[in-house]
Amino acid sequence: MPRVSQADAKRRELLPVVAGAFAELGYRRVTTAELAERCGVRENILYRLWADKKSMFIAAIEYVYDLSEKIWAELFGPKATGSSAERLLEYESKHLGEFGHSRIIFAGLSEADDPDIRKALARMYARYQKFVLEQVTAHRDAHTPAGKADAAMAAWALVGLGTVVTITKELGLLKERDRVHLLAEMGRRLLD
């Protein structure tokens, strides 16, 4: 048996670059040639790692979400000041959009009639809301308990708040200061 495959390692190595390209440019604007160049390999190498461009995009979606979740997980580790939800708000107000999380959603949404992309996108968005929901309920148990349904609604509204803040950033509609303020003030109102 000659040589063992390094495909998995290579995939892990290139995925951040691929995800970066999609988050930056969107699906259609990213060409496979562009991907190959950014990765420093030829196109057919990408095609040995993934079946087609769509698979690369879906892998990127998952990668981006895993990454944000990992970062969040650190935030809610052992050392805690204030409730988790409060820290999430504070963190997001500072770093929103940095990892292309929302950007890749918009890219996907305009391809939303492709069933595979839809599925990947929906899974990611639902996971996002679920994560926020956990923080909301944790926060409320500690402070002001409320209905379960209401917590879920609040979580969705918070996701929406994050989304609009990202859009205003993307389009240059609000200053950094105002964005932070918006997320903090309205976030608190929704949280309680």
Place this chain on the structure above:
Amino acid sequence: MPRVSQADAKRRELLPVVAGAFAELGYRRVTTAELAERCGVRENILYRLWADKKSMFIAAIEYVYDLSEKIWAELFGPKATGSSAERLLEYESKHLGEFGHSRIIFAGLSEADDPDIRKALARMYARYQKFVLEQVTAHRDAHTPAGKADAAMAAWALVGLGTVVTITKELGLLKERDRVHLLAEMGRRLLD
């Protein structure tokens, strides 16, 4: 002088069809051939009405926003029950996304590094927030007055709420019932 140009009339006639295509499919997925077919004309006719595909898209953005605004204007006409903001919430909870308003934003956002498209998009989004803001302040003057800055923040948060509801609809993440509930409940919380 032979024959007077009908170009303006033709533009007005075709714009709804063009906008519909973009709202449905996004920018990249719409081909000029597709546009021509939907409009029942040849491609070069479209090119006599607009300089290029980008101009068609920008015209569509403006058209879609004008349309929603017109519909809203009717809502806030002479006959009034409850505050305008309350009616806006109720209306949006039922008809959200129907006119492709949000869909076209997502399409544009993934093309957001084209400066012309950015500008058109930013103008539209800012107008949207301004409109919501007017409703919020009108509502608050009548009920519970609050700071100006806070009203602006609340307006942005409401825009975000609308956006997340559209996304959940687009991705099939919430049932109709829940979406209406989300918009109504959280909308009210942000409004006051």
Place this chain on the structure above:
DNA sequence: CGATAATGTAAGTGAGCACTTACGCTGAGT
């Protein structure tokens, strides 16, 4: 009528792009 510009039809054109093929090199197992 006859000149002229608007309107329409039909057939390109050339560039970009997703994806493929052909082939040479490398290095672990026997």
Place this chain on the structure above:
DNA sequence: ACTCAGCGTAAGTGCTCACTTACATTATCG
């Protein structure tokens, strides 16, 4: 040292798409 799969390079291939060109027809004015 020979084999054979993994890995890499280079050059296509065929298709789609934004945009154009050439030319026929029509309507309005003097």
